[in-house]
Amino acid sequence: MTLSTYQKVFEHAPNPIAILDEKFNFISVNKLYAQADNKDISEFPGHNHFEFYPSPENEEIFRKVVKTKKPYITKARPFIYKKNPDRGITYWDWSLIPILDSNNDVEILVFSLINVTEQIESEKNLKMSNEELKQETIQRKYSEAYLKAIFDNSKLGIVTSAIDGKVIQCNVALEKMLGYTKVELADKNCNVLSHPEDIHKDQDKVMEVYCGKRDHYEMEKRYLKKDGSIVWVNLTLVLAESTNFKFVISFFQDITEKKQYQEQMVKLDRLNLIGEMAAGISHEVRNPMTTVRGFLQILRSKEDFCSYIDYFDLMIEELDRSNTIITEFLSIGRNNPSNLQKENLNNIVESLSPLIEASAFKHDNYLQVETSEVSDLLLNNKEIRQVLLNLCQNGFEAMPPGGTLKIKTFSQGEEVILAVQDEGEGINPEVLEKLGTPFFTTKENGTGLGLGVCYSIAARHNANISFKTGSKGTTFYVKFKVNNMTAYKNISAEYNYDLLEVANEM
Ligand code: ADP
Ligand code: MG
Numbered sequence: 001m002t003l004s005t006y007q008k009v010f011e012h013a014p015n016p017i018a019i020l021d022e023k024f025n026f027i028s029v030n031k032l033y034a035q036a037d038n039k040d041i042s043e044f045p046g047h048n049h050f051e052f053y054p055s056p057e058n059e060e061i062f063r064k065v066v067k068t069k070k071p072y073i074t075k076a077r078p079f080i081y082k083k084n085p086d087r088g089i090t091y092w093d094w095s096l097i098p099i100l101d102s103n104n105d106v107e108i109l110v111f112s113l114i115n116v117t118e119q120i121e122s123e124k125n126l127k128m129s130n131e132e133l134k135q136e137t138i139q140r141k142y143s144e145a146y147l148k149a150i151f152d153n154s155k156l157g158i159v160t161s162a163i164d165g166k167v168i169q170c171n172v173a174l175e176k177m178l179g180y181t182k183v184e185l186a187d188k189n190c191n192v193l194s195h196p197e198d199i200h201k202d203q204d205k206v207m208e209v210y211c212g213k214r215d216h217y218e219m220e221k222r223y224l225k226k227d228g229s230i231v232w233v234n235l236t237l238v239l240a241e242s243t244n245f246k247f248v249i250s251f252f253q254d255i256t257e258k259k260q261y262q263e264q265m266v267k268l269d270r271l272n273l274i275g276e277m278a279a280g281i282s283h284e285v286r287n288p289m290t291t292v293r294g295f296l297q298i299l300r301s302k303e304d305f306c307s308y309i310d311y312f313d314l315m316i317e318e319l320d321r322s323n324t325i326i327t328e329f330l331s332i333g334r335n336n337p338s339n340l341q342k343e344n345l346n347n348i349v350e351s352l353s354p355l356i357e358a359s360a361f362k363h364d365n366y367l368q369v370e371t372s373e374v375s376d377l378l379l380n381n382k383e384i385r386q387v388l389l390n391l392c393q394n395g396f397e398a399m400p401p402g403g404t405l406k407i408k409t410f411s412q413g414e415e416v417i418l419a420v421q422d423e424g425e426g427i428n429p430e431v432l433e434k435l436g437t438p439f440f441t442t443k444e445n446g447t448g449l450g451l452g453v454c455y456s457i458a459a460r461h462n463a464n465i466s467f468k469t470g471s472k473g474t475t476f477y478v479k480f481k482v483n484n485m486t487a488y489k490n491i492s493a494e495y496n497y498d499l500l501e502v503a504n505e506m
Contacts, residue, residue, distance in 0.1 A: 013112075020109040022066050024049040024059075027108060036115065037081070049111070054082050062096060066106050070473075071097040076116050110439055112237045157252030160240075163210050165189040168247065177233075177254055179226035188248065195222035195230060206237065209248060215239045220255065232259040260466070267452075268459055281328045293319045320416040340378040340461075345409050345418055345480070346371040348384050356392050356407070364401035371409045374416040375482050383457040390450040391420040391476050397443065398424025398474065414482050421475040427467075436465075454478075 010017060016033035018026060026044035037052070044052075050059050058079075065072045081087050094113040101107040151158055157174030161167050163476060167185045175181055178193060191199060191206065198221040199339040205217040211380040216238040223229050234253040239246065300312035353369055360367040388407070395405045399477050403423040410417055427435065434440045436455045441448035454476075458465045463480040 005331055014114045015429060016115075018044070018049070018111040020049055022106040022109065024062055024109070033113070036113070037084075052083075053079075055079070064110070065096045065098055065109065069098050069100060069104075069106060071095060076120055083162055090115065090117045091128070092116065103479075157254075159190055159250045159252070161190065161248050161250065163246050163248065165191060165206070165210070166246075174252055177225075177231060177252055184226075193223050195224055198222045202235070202237075209237055209239050212239065212246075223252075230256070232256040263433075264464070267455055270437060286323065286326060289319055289323060325449065339380045339382070341381065342376050343379045343384075344376050345374055345379070345380055345384070345416060348381060348388065349377070349409060349418070350405055352385055352388055353407075356405075359392065360405060361395055361397040363399070365396055365399055366402075366404040368404055368406045369408075370406060371410070374409050374411050377416055377461075377480050377482070379461065379480075380457075383460070387454045387457050387478060388418070388420070390454050391478075394450055394476075395422035395424070395474070398422050400407070400424075411482075412479075416480045416482060418478040418480075419475055421473060423473040426469040426471050426474055432469075 005466050010019075010028075011030050013032070016030065016036050018029040021027055025046070025048050029041055029044045034044065049062075061072055061074075075093045076091045077094065078089045078091055080089055092113050093116050094111070097110045097112070098106045099108045099110060103238055151169075151171050154171060154173055155309060157171065157177045159167055159170040161173055166187050166189055170182055170185050174185075177205050178185075180193075191203075192233050194201075200216065201221050202219050205214070205219070208214045209217065216236065218234065218236045220232065221234055221235050225231055232255045234255045236251040236253075237250045238251070240249050296312055298318070299306055300309060300316070305312065312472040349371055351367060353367070392405060392407070397403065399422050405423075406419075408417075408419040408421070410419075428442075431440075431442060436451045437448075438452040439448040455465055461480060463478055465476060465478050467474055467476045469475075
């Protein structure tokens with residue numbers, strides 16, 4: 001090859017090449033070398049390489065090549081154009097090859113480079129996106145575990161269902177709430193478990209959610225458990241959208257207790273109002289009644305009226321009955337606890353048993369008393385006797401001859417419970433919600449005050465009355481909190497103190 005051919009190869013080589021002397025001054029560079037720094041080839045000769053591209057580390061390498069006379073080859077070595085830092089870090093595969101003369105001295109150096117910046121950058125990006133992907137997967141796994149923990153341990157019943165309403169998945173809380181297993185619920189539409197009267201209550205809203213017109217709704221409604229009992233639920237239905245499909249999440253919050261409590265509050269409100277009225281008028285009615293009763297008694301004993309003695313008795317009896325009603329009425333009105341004493345429920349039950357037994361005998365019924373050991377409570381003896389008598393009275397009145405009335409006492413958790421169980425026909429559904437409303441009675445001679453008095457006394461004792469009823473009979477439960485003692489301790493202490501004072505004065 002001629003020199004000019006070599007020259008051409010050098011000029012058109014596919015990568016930047018520079019020829020340097022042993023002091024690293026440019027002898028010549030090819031086009032690509034000049035272009036790499038936006039220069040012209042004529043700008044190089046006569047300048048030192050490190051004048052244009054200062055780098056102490058590279059200079060060190062170059063010196064070593066001259067000294068050792070051995071080529072140096074490196075891959076993807078980073079380089080920053082100190083005079084043009086905007087270009088950022090660039091990466092180069094390069095080699096520096098010493099060409100020796102006949103004396104074995106370095107005559108020239110061939111500096112040849114390949115710009116691999118793009119390749120390195122894309123490798124870096126790939127690495128980064130792999131790392132991101134890894135992070136994202138970890139994140140997703142974490143979210144999944146997190147959601148699963150919430151789903152499994154939530155006190156709320158949670159159901160996910162398809163857009164047609166069919167259950168996809170439900171949690172343990174929901175199984176417990178409705179009494180059905182996951183398997184029994186799978187592929188069912190939860191709405192079929194609604195109470196028959198509530199089944200259409202939210203149908204429009206459900207449809208609106210399913211077709212995307214609204215993203216959620218909230219509603220209080222009733223569901224039927226597997227055992228047929230009712231559970232009140234605050235239902236929140238939410239439309240959830242994933243990238244490629246839609247589904248619905250329903251949250252079930254059991255509000256049965258709250259509902260029962262609300263019902264009782266309404267009853268107590270009614271009782272309070274009536275009680276206040278009663279207190280106002282009862283004195284006005286009682287005074288003339290006492291006068292009338294007195295005169296009736298005087299007249300009854302007169303000989304002139306001896307043939308009317310039965311009528312007098314009837315009149316006096318009716319007046320006494322009216323007076324009893326007024327007394328009961330007045331007791332509804334009071335809502336402060338008074339005369340509370342530490343007492344055991346079993347003592348009250350046992351001391352009243354003979355009286356209740358006599359009543360059972362009158363109704364041709366039997367009485368069974370089953371007490372078990374219970375903690376002492378702060379009670380107003382008279383009032384609790386009244387509650388027990390009223391509940392037993394209702395029990396006897398509900399049973400045909402031959403029935404057995406059971407009185408039980410027992411503890412359950414932090415509660416002491418008094419239960420009165422009869423074998424009557426149960427309470428009619430239409431009667432249920434009016435139960436405890438003063439003057440509501442289904443009996444010809446009933447006053448409709450018995451249960452009202454019970455509710456009011458229970459409230460004063462920080463106790464709660466509930467019942468179970470069915471065709472085989474009704475059981476009323478009066479549930480006292482064991483710590484009803486602490487709630488009223490202060491009041492009771494004051495009370496005893498007052499009594500002591502009075503006793504000392506006497
Ligand atoms: P009264 O006994 O004077 O009717 P209550 O307030 O004691 O008034 O009871 C109200 C109503 O509740 C009764 O008339 C009856 O219909 C119903 N009831 C109460 N207890 C029972 C029971 N154990 N079994 C069936 N019905 C009952
Ligand atoms: Mg009654």
